[in-house]
Amino acid sequence: MNRAVRHESFLAWRNFRHLKWACVLSILSVGLYLGFDFPAGHNGGTWLGYTLGTIGALLIVWLMWFGIRKRRYGPGNWSLKGWLSAHVYLGLSLVIVGTLHTGFQLGWNIHSLAYILMLIVIASGAIGLLVYVRVPQLMTENRRSQSLDEMARAIVEIDGEAAKAALQLSDEFAELVRMSQNGTHIGGSFRRIITARDSGCGTARAIARAREISRNLPPVEAQKASELARILGGKLEIVQRARRDLRLKALLDLWLYIHVPVTIALVITLIAHIIAVYFYWG
Amino acid sequence: MAERFEVAILGSGPAGLSAAARAAERGLSHVVLERHDIYAQTIQRYQKGKYVMATPDNLPLRSDIGFEAGTREEILGVWGEQAERLGINLRCNANAETVEGSKGGFRITLRGGEMVEAAHVVMAIGDQGELRKVGVPGDDLPCVQYQLDDPEAFAGETIVVIGGGDSAIENAVALARQNRVYIAYRRAEWARAKSGNITAVEKAAQGDSLDILFSTSPERIEPGRIILRTPEGSREIAIDRVIARLGGIPPRGFLERCGIRFPADRNARIPELSVTYETNVEGLYVIGAPAGAPVIKQCMNQGYEVIETISGHPVEPADQPILAEKLAGLPGRPSVDEALVLIRDQLPLFDELTTLQLREFLLDSDTHLLFRGEPVTRTGGRAGTILLIGDGIVQLDLTDKSGATQTVTRTTGDFIGDVGFTSGQRRTSNVRAATDCVLIEMARRSVIKLLASSARARSIFERTIIIRQLQDSLSGDLSEADLQPLIDTAEVRRFTAGDLLIREGTTDDQNIYFIRSGSVTISSSADGRETVFGVEPAGSIVGEMALLYNRPRTADVTASVDTEALLIDGAAFKPFLDARPDLRVKIDQAVHDRVLRGVAYQQDPWRGAVADFLVEQGIGEATNALLIDESLCVRCDNCEIACAETHDGIARLDREAGPTFRQLHVPISCRHCENPHCMADCPPNALHRDEKGEVWIDKTCIGCGNCSENCPYGVIRMAVPAPKKPGLLQWLLFGRGSGPGEDKLAGKAKKAGAGGGDLPKKAMKCDLCRGTRGGPACVRACPTGAAIRISPNDYFRSMTEMPS
Known part of the structure; x- marks a missing residue:
């Protein structure tokens, strides 16, 4: 069946074409590394070291071009999916190319710094990859076909219901409904978003308090109070889903806050590294 | 003593005003008798700000007053100003009740008894006629109105809208934004309104401010209340206002009373007219909508032309040069009038059109002359147009689903692209002229108009479509004669989403459905829960299994969206198929494929559930x-x-x-x-x-x-x-502009007046x-x-x- 009528992941693009290329590059690098011996041992200064270093540097520049590429929407038979596929696989192969380039000679210098930064970029990318593979599905499951806007509307609706239910109860309960209305936050600080928790959540507190009070009420009122608690429980469920949604959305973006800035740092260090090498040369 | 004029013009719409303007320019003594209190009543009553089109674009305007596309206000402004400048003698509130006499001495009696005399009379009274009244006690109370200029003029009122046509619905929906509205309609469901309006009113009825009362008609109206007759008995509603939109009484009766002859057909709206718009009564002319001019520009041109004729300066119709150009390619180089006769003789499709209608139709079409062997794709590539073979033979290569290609021919009077017209499913075929050909390329909208105005065109068209559909689904080799037994039983059925075409387990009939547009879902509830076996798109045949294998229906077939299907009686289809073993094999194969697909669905109910979901989302269409x-x-x-x-x-x-x-x-x-x-x-x-x-x-x-x-x-x-943005690198490196994607702020800045706000x-x-x-x-x-x-x-x- 024609590829176009199916959903196909970027990882499987064109039958794993770029995975294959990445493997070829990696195996070739390892083969050359093992196949040749140098008097002073492996390092960046041998012809192989220079070759791997050049390949690595060009790869880095090319991988960075993805940032531009994905923002260019002009006509043409390009597919961003293909580019991401290449970005992922060739980026991962850079671990091998880069490491072999160092010849495992590390020290407290700009050269090793560049290497470390490169590993951080790749590691954050790998985390991003895992996030991309896992999180989308979790998001859909968590949303239950409700968009964030719809959740917000549902919450407002439940607030109304709760206020109505509280009318039949003492003022204390009306206070609880107000607490739930004013004291429930979705999102906010970084910690709140990433943990999807709010220790001071007005709705959670209101539910707990309503349960507590209703223990000492006569049965008829206790039942009304538990009805209110049930309504607020429904709200809490949506609120928590909304919080989880924000958390998952944040996870989808979070790794980029390491991946991108460290890439910039890497480029600067890389330039320093290359200049330094030529300086030694001279 | 009655006043006497050279020309009396009844009506001050586009046709009447234009005629008056010409009369004024020619220095002809004239009077315009307008029954309302203002000129161009119909257009005055358009909704505020309505944009009026000046179609057909390629028809030049021939009038002393200006007209180009614009808002109602702009157009009326120009007319009012120019009518005054030209010194048009406009008499409002002058309702002509009778027109008597003959050329040189017509007597027009106005309501109130006043008399006007004229040598010539031009009827430019439009086709709105008089507005239909509610016809119950109280229908002339001040709280009852028959027009609505500006729905926003009312707020916080309770209003009953009577009627179920487009204007009633449009008014009710607009009013419901700030009023409590009931819309009362005498039928049990919407029968006359456009589907868009039906959707709109039903959506509005979900809110609190609009109620639809079906099968309801007014009994009487009193100040402050209306009594309605509903299926449940009488109902009283306290009201501030009643708005009745019941359409108009066609002007034919009035014209006949003036002695004007109409064609025999009882429903004809257009009287017998000469090419100069003169009726059987010499000196009495009819122009505008009752003369078959459907749009403003044509009305205005007719107004001009009729006065030129009366004043002894006969002119060719304004579209003459355009038509001459369009028809120039015809073999033998006929004149426009000859060509029109030729086209009418050759093509029964146009039988019922008046000359004016045919002219308008051709104005919106293109004629092409093709030499033998020339490809037709050049002209008929767009699915939005339909090619009518005016003369000659055309060959087509049809490619079916399996990729097999077949060559078929079409001759004079046939259409190309007709199946594409009813079903939007893409299809390709290589088309070329087998002989020298004349092709008429018709725009989709003109064809729709043609079908709406001529029953004969409709039946010709329908028959052709049925033949093509059968050829398409069965075999292109089948001739019209082969298909005749099927065509005789063929019936076009329309289903709305969710309607059942076939019920599982039944043996009542062995009808077969050829899906023409939309799609159907095949499902079974045999084991207690519904399992979807598949979705069959337009172009499929369903229901043949029961007939071929003589068994009860094996599945439910439901319209997944609004669907049109051709129903063929199994009793006719069976002998037809028995006589054609090749075709039988082909159909058996299609059934076999579908059964296999069904099995795959059955093995994994998830697929059926997904298909069901997609169908529910309207993906079927x-x-x-x-x-x-x-x-x-x-x-x-x-x-x-x-x-x-x-x-x-x-x-x-x-x-x-x-x-x-x-x-x-x-x-x-x-x-x-x-x-x-x-x-x-x-x-x-x-x-x-x-x-x-x-x-x-x-x-x-x-x-x-x-x-x-x-x-x-x-x-x-x-x-x-949105305004143009700076380049990507400018944003990336220097932070200029808002970056890729939609600029959410752009619209807001504009609203605040930061340039281009209008x-x-x-x-x-x-x-x-x-x-x-x-x-x-x-x-x-x-x-x-x-x-x-x-x-x-x-x-x-x-x-x-x-x-x-």
């Missing part, structure tokens, strides 16, 4: 839909950004909105329906459909919003195009990135492969091969 696999979607919205970047800075899709089933998400984005709802009512005809199925809007959009309202999927946005909104929708190399940007720009654009039929078929 789509030709190309955006589907997102949410397990791949990282919510980066790059699809939306890419869309905005490729289309004037405004995204035509909403990734997040729209329903999701399991991991399959149907975002708000155009699906390019087989029979696009949006195209139903586009005043400037700015919506088009290309051969590949993409529906797009051209630059002539006037921003009326009809398409957006008619679209059941909410995919058409009304927006102001730019009109235009309709914007997905055009499948037509003309853009690489195809839809949303799909190209999806980094993970979550977004695909597919033909749902391919998707449904591929689902049977998909791992679950």
Whole structure:
């Protein structure tokens, strides 16, 4: 069946074409590394070291071009999916190319710094990859076909219901409904978003308090109070889903806050590294 | 003593005013008798700000007063001012009751007894006639009105709207925004209104401010209340106002009383007229709508021409040079009048049209002369047009689903592109002239107009479509004579979404359905729960199993969207098939394939559930839909950004909105329906459909919003195009502009008056990135492969091969 009528992941693009290329590059690098011996041992200064270093540097520049590429929407038979596929696989192969380039000679210098930064970029990318593979599905499951806007509307609706239910109860309960209305936050600080928790959540507190009070009420009122608690429980469920949604959305973006800035740092260090090498040369 | 004029003109609409203007210019003594208190009553009553078109675009205006497309106010302003400048003798509140006499001495009696005498009379009274009254006690109370100029003039009132036509519905919906409205209609369901209006009123009825009262008619009206007769008995509603929109009484009766002869047909609206618009009564002329001029510009031209004739300066009709050019290619170089006769003789399709209607039709069409062997694609490539063979033979290569190609011929009077007309499913065929040919390329809207105005054209068209559909589904080799027994029993059935075509287990009939447009869902509830076996698109045959294998119906067949199908009686089909073993083999094979697909669905109910979900989302009528696999979607919205970047800075899709089933998400984005709802009512005809199925809007959009309202999927946005942005690197490196994607602030800044605040909104929708190399940007720009654009039929078929 024609590829176009199916959903196909970027990882499987064109039958794993770029995975294959990445493997070829990696195996070739390892083969050359093992196949040749140098008097002073492996390092960046041998012809192989220079070759791997050049390949690595060009790869880095090319991988960075993805940032531009994905923002260019002009006509043409390009597919961003293909580019991401290449970005992922060739980026991962850079671990091998880069490491072999160092010849495992590390020290407290700009050269090793560049290497470390490169590993951080790749590691954050790998985390991003895992996030991309896992999180989308979790998001859909968590949303239950409700968009964030719809959740917000549902919450407002439940607030109304709760206020109505509280009318039949003492003022204390009306206070609880107000607490739930004013004291429930979705999102906010970084910690709140990433943990999807709010220790001071007005709705959670209101539910707990309503349960507590209703223990000492006569049965008829206790039942009304538990009805209110049930309504607020429904709200809490949506609120928590909304919080989880924000958390998952944040996870989808979070790794980029390491991946991108460290890439910039890497480029600067890389330039320093290359200049330094030529300086030694001279 | 009655006043005496050379010309008396009845009515001061576009035709009457234009005639009066010409009379004034020619120095002819004249009077315009207007029954209302103001000129151009019909247009005065258009809704405030209504945009009036000046079609046909290629017809030159021939009048002493100006007219070009614009708002109601602009046009009326120009007319009023110019009528005054030219010194038109306009007499308002002059309602002519009778016209008697003959050329040189007509006597017109006005209501109130006053008399006017004229040598010639020009009737330019429009086709609205008198407005129909409610016809119950109290229908002339001040709280009862028969017109509504500005729905916003009323707020906080309780209003009963009477009627079920478009104007009643439009008024009720508009009023319900700030009033409590009831709409009372005597029928049990909407019968006359446009589908867009029906959707709108039903949506409005879901709110608190509008109630629809079906099978309800007024009994009497009293100040402050109305008594209605409802199926449950009398009902009283306290009201502030009653608005009755019951249409008009056609003016034929009045014209006949004046001695004007009509064709024998009881329903004819147009009297017998000469080419100079003169009736059987010498000196008495009819122009404008009752003379078959459907649009303002033609009315105005007729007004001019009729006065020229009366004053002894006969002119050719204004469209003459255009028609001459259009018809210049005809063999033998006939004159326009000869060509019209020729076309009418040759093509029974036009039998019932008046000469004026035919002229208008041809004005909107193109004629092509093709030499033997020349390809036709050059002229008939667009699915929006239909080719009529005026003379000659055309050959077509038809390619069926299996890829087999077959050559068929079409001759004089046949259509090409007719199946494409009823079903939007894409199809390709190589078309060429087998002899020297005359082809008439007709615009879709002209054909719709033609079909609406002529029963004969309708029946010819319908028959041709039936033949083509049968040939298409069975075999192109079958001749009309072969198919005759099937055509005799053929019946076109329309189903709304959810209607049952065939019920599982029944043996009542062995009818076969050829799906013409829409799609059907095949399902079974045999084991207690519904299992979907598949979705069959337009072009499929369903219901043949019961007939072929003589067994009860094996499944339910339900219309998944509004569907049109051709029903053929099994009793006729069986002998037809028995006589053609080859065809039988072909059909057996199709059944076999479908059963296999059904088995795949059955083995994995998930597929059926997904198919069911997609059908529920209306995907059954789509030709190309955006589907997102949410397990791949990282919510980066790059699809939306890419869309905005490729289309004037405004995204035509909403990734997040729209329903999701399991991991399959149907975002708000155009699906390019087989029979696009949006195209139903586009005043400037700015919506088009290309051969590949993409529906797009051209630059002539006037921003009326009809398409957006008619679209059941909410995919058409009304927006102001965004200003141009600086380049990507400028943003990336220097932070200039708002970056890629839709600039959310652009619209707001504009509202605040920061330049271009008055730019009109235009309709914007997905055009499948037509003309853009690489195809839809949303799909190209999806980094993970979550977004695909597919033909749902391919998707449904591929689902049977998909791992679950």
